[in-house]
Amino acid sequence: MDIFISKINYVLYFVLFTLGFYAMMAKNNFFKKIIGMSIFQASVILFYVSMGYKKGANIPIVPESHNVDVNLFANPLPHVLMLTAIVVGVSTLAVALSLLQKIHKEYRTIEEDEVLNLMEEE
């Protein structure tokens, strides 16, 4: 139980991950699917950032000195990777929303089953 509590943050991110995954699979509304995708991305970003955490460490801004104690500064690598991932996440969200707008203009609905029915009728 002790070891489970020391990793409770990972469990929370996995709950978020599954929530987003479930929304992407099961929801009928395309907009809810996109929200699910955003939750999915957020869980991955949180997971990476918490991997870069070191106990008792400061932000990775190193003052000029000769000897650097690596354990005093947080791991910069996950921060960099997630910095770019956030911006790419926003741009994929924008492209998804534009496709959604196009679907709504074409079929006047954003429910998946209604769109599929309309596509079969054509």
Add this chain to the structure above:
Amino acid sequence: MKIYYKLVAILLLFFLISLTFDFPVTGDLTSPANLNVSPYYLENSVKQTHIPNVVTTVLADYRGFDTLFETSVILTAGIALILILFKSKRQKYSFSNLPRTTKGTDLVCQNSCKLAMPLMQLFALYVIAHGHYSPGGGFQGGVILAASFIFYAISFGVPNALNRFFKNKRQMLAYLGVLIYAGVGALCVILKKKFLEYVALKDILRVSDEMAHSYGVLFVEIGVALTISIIMFACYVFLATGNSFDDENL
């Protein structure tokens, strides 16, 4: 059907939670993520580039290729957005000759926007230029700059904002941003070093090896900020209007 989805999700959750028993404890100093390459970055950032903020160094110097193509991905997303929502026929107005309008705007909003916008843009430029010494850089500064444009678009209406910011094809600055980034890399190749090896710039700028890295990172960050700010603003404009500047949207 839906019960199967729930079953799959719950099974996935239990599978993932069972994986956590193999994970290193949170905050462990000797976990694999904290051992291999990140100590090298922390130890050598100041020595090799004179940049205290290690995140900026890794972003634009050690992993410059990653950021270059990340910026291209964002530019591609912007182009894809315009292509998806573009309709050339039936459109009365083009980007550059939209009529000025006062519909849907409010005096209080407009005046507070006039007060706050210069401060926002000044802060954005500070975040871009001071990314070497404090949290910040091209991505963050570019997004703050885009937020100031979007603020203007919300309080004065999208057509007025487009008249102001996208006049004379200023949206082409998004391409200029990627071009600055790739151009700095190509300049290093011309000066007989590898692509994005900023040491090559030291003869042009007449500085030491370390400061050449620092200036190279600054140029790259400016390019990133240009692309990000224009593409984010374009995303807002196209999603808000659906690229139909007909009478109902003005």
